[in-house]
Amino acid sequence: MTSPVVEVSHLRKTYPGARGGAATKTAVADVSFQVARGEIFGILGPNGAGKTTTVECVAGLRHADGGTVRVLGTDPQADPSSVREHVGVQLQEAALHDKITVAEALHVFGSFYTQRADSAELLDLLDLTAHRDQQFGKLSGGQKQRLSIALALVGKPQVAILDELTTGLDPAARRATWDLVERVRDSGVTVLLVTHFMEEAERLCDRLVVIDGGRVVAEGTPSALIEGLDGDRGVLLRFADDGARRRAAELLTALADRDDDVSAAVTVGDEIEVTGTRKVLFAIVQALSAADLVPDDVRTVERTLEDVFVQVTGREYRPDENEEVAA
Template sequence: MAHHEAPGGAPVVVDVAHLRKSYPVQGAAPRTAVADVSFQVRRGEIFGILGPNGAGKTTTVECLAGLRPADGGTVRVLGHDPQADPGSIREHVGVQLQEAALHDNITVAEALDVFASFYADPADPAELLDLLDLTAHRTQRFRKLSGGQKQRLSIALALVGKPQVAILDELTTGLDPSARRATWDLIERVRASGVTILLVTHFMDEAERLCDRLVVIDGGIVVAEGTPAELTDGLGGGRAVRLRFAGDDARRVAFRLLTELAERDDDVAGVTLAPAAAGGVAGAHGGEIEVTGTRKVLFAVVRELAAADVVPDDVRTVQRSLEDVFVQVTGRRYRADETEDQEVAA
């Protein structure tokens, strides 16, 4: 998907430098949640904070929202210091945290009215209900709302103060695929209305779909940052080509040629044998050759094989994903079923 690009000269609205935060642990050394996190967010972006559960994501955004004291580093939001004066950003930053905690019996409209009363110049609740597809549910009680409706209400409450920056934390955890896609569309509509968004997530597909730029946090430090395309292309094998051959002899010759190519061509990073694609017509051992490299890897492979008159039966290109980046920089397999946040102060 083509990402919206924030103007190159757009002002920095969030500036986090060397943020640190530890929690005391009874009878043991303090537990470090955030060891050293730095990043900048420009006006008009959807900026992602991506990482496994317990990586320090929620603690980071709570510190920059002025909801939790940091141990070190600096935070500036719209030029203000939320650590020294949390009230300085209250009118300008909307926060949707992981668990929406409202009274069971409050209605959607009542919740919006209560939150609107906190601000000198709130958004029109009726317009927010319309933006978030909640108008039909305005008289419904909180306990009767579906998971997706609760999340939409949570976003509405974060936007009712007409913030310049909205922090959305683990927005789609627990939602079914349809509700997740609807929420993604909504986030893009919110950004289109002029709000800069910080999106905290551990879902690779969510970050890939929505984020203009992102940081990957693991163990309380930033281990990667850039646009989704920069991160996937920067793997050293950002692109991949898979080749299938009818017989073992052709495959062996191709493997040797391409391995030699990888040693002398900077566009070719590596050559491996991979299982045949599901449903594919397998050779004698059902193997495919996978060649990784830069955007030009396909041209290099085709040129090399054509020169030797070695013709594959099938050629497919494979785009590397943020999940591949995640595995490389964190050293662990992405687990989509992990939904519980581990960042709880002792």
């Protein structure tokens, strides 16, 4: 079996309390995961969950208080300079001088490494060739993020850590950035992606951990985590004809009383929401077909990683409820 690229075991990190106080703040209480070569691995959770602190320990930028971290077999706590040669990092709220150009930034950052990527290829990969002579302060938000990725890749890393990459971007720029992250992975770089966007994690991550309160509360592929959710499935039916909708509602309400796969049927506006087991859609189709009732639209109620979070923590997901602890 191939060794993991990143191994984190029972990581713990605390910070001193307020000045004059003895209490400490636990940013990371107990986090463990492994990242395989060539995958996009997500660390998902609300602000304050311990995500940034975790990846800063992985990158050798912070010293952990407990547990172990290995990156490409090396301890970043003991030998941070060796790890940094092979790990590219894009951190939250990183900024450059407004006057530095894209090409100049790549040259400066590339000088920090013994090996460096070809600047022209990197600019092409990240759609920045046309902006190579543009100053940082004049770039759009999406262009700044693409440059941030380029700077994380300029040392030809085997692992790229991307922290809250698309925060502040509009939906179009966010999706364009997702495409770039997939291209980075396809170029052979293992990606450790930190995010509090559920849709981003579902779209990009091969596997992920959900962190809350400094602990891992769920781990797996997005599809497996969602598929493993307990509780009823939902189906929404829409009928253009009022008479057909009333007959369907009566039929499905009666079906809920006699079919174990159907829990309830409730009319909300011009839609009927039917809930039940994994077989609820099959039961609905059979019943409507037998009654010669054809809906104009049928949609399953989508379940997401947010539902996973709610189930494993017992509380609503509030991505911005806390800020990450800073030392």
